[in-house]
Amino acid sequence: MSDTVLRLENVEQHYEQGDNVLSILRGADFSLQKGETVALVAPSGAGKSTLLHIAGLLEKPGGGEVYVGGQASSNLSDDARTAMRREEIGFVYQFHHLLPEFSALENVMMPQMIAGLSANEASGRSQQLLDYLKVGHRSSHRPAELSGGEQQRVAIARSVANAPLVLLADEPTGNLDPETAGYVFEALGALVRQSGLSALIATHNHNIASMMDRCVTLRDGQVVDFKIQPAA
Numbered sequence: 001m002s003d004t005v006l007r008l009e010n011v012e013q014h015y016e017q018g019d020n021v022l023s024i025l026r027g028a029d030f031s032l033q034k035g036e037t038v039a040l041v042a043p044s045g046a047g048k049s050t051l052l053h054i055a056g057l058l059e060k061p062g063g064g065e066v067y068v069g070g071q072a073s074s075n076l077s078d079d080a081r082t083a084m085r086r087e088e089i090g091f092v093y094q095f096h097h098l099l100p101e102f103s104a105l106e107n108v109m110m111p112q113m114i115a116g117l118s119a120n121e122a123s124g125r126s127q128q129l130l131d132y133l134k135v136g137h138r139s140s141h142r143p144a145e146l147s148g149g150e151q152q153r154v155a156i157a158r159s160v161a162n163a164p165l166v167l168l169a170d171e172p173t174g175n176l177d178p179e180t181a182g183y184v185f186e187a188l189g190a191l192v193r194q195s196g197l198s199a200l201i202a203t204h205n206h207n208i209a210s211m212m213d214r215c216v217t218l219r220d221g222q223v224v225d226f227k228i229q230p231a232a
């Protein structure tokens with residue numbers, strides 16, 4: 001069995017803006033191996049979100065193919081693509097997108113219950129994840145009662161609640177002060193390593209990027225290797 005958990009092959013994405021066409025992805029190729037962590041580092045507007053949304057089956061590419069766990073996604077029905085996304089992909093956004101009227105624990109339980117776990121099972125696993133991310137003591141609180149760093153740790157717990165094959169994160173600490181971002185990232189890194197997850201993480205933060213196995217960027221619509229310059 002191949003160890004490639006995510007593969008983008010010859011992916012195209014072009015957006016029409018008035019009379020112009022914005023070519024964001026032009027035959028982009030990318031592979032993520034099992035257990036590998038990769039940072040996607042590129043300036044704002046380069047197409048990081050576009051790439052992550054396509055990789056996470058949230059957006060269909062204009063051309064090319066996305067394979068998740070070796071299975072092509074382009075010919076799937078909408079229902080099958082949604083099922084693949086729910087089962088295999090965890091997504092963390094810059095803003096937490098937690099449901100405001102539910103507690104931290106309930107937010108993490110939700111995707112597991114949708115996947116068929118009992119409330120008891122889901123609650124146990126959710127508490128474990130929140131404990132692991134050092135936010136377990138806040139499990140009964142609603143998102144508005146949590147700090148930004150705590151909210152993001154809950155969002156991370158939710159994203160991995162169904163043990164996805166791939167974790168995709170779009171500037172997950174971009175909204176936090178540098179110290180909090182560091183803590184959240186340490187927690188995320190430990191979780192990824194402990195669970196053998198594969199992760200593609202867009203970040204502006206070169207310190208964070210340098211903790212990953214490798215870095216890539218977007219250039220002329222293609223995914224290319226990127227070397228972090230050591231801080232002066």
Ligand code: ADP
Nearest residue numbers: 015016022024043044045046047048049050051
């Ligand atoms: P990044 O995440 O690197 O900041 P994005 O992927 O969000 O970049 O966007 C890349 C470019 O594509 C931006 O110029 C953005 O305005 C444009 N873009 C993104 N999505 C759409 C869309 N659905 N329609 C038109 N233009 C879009």
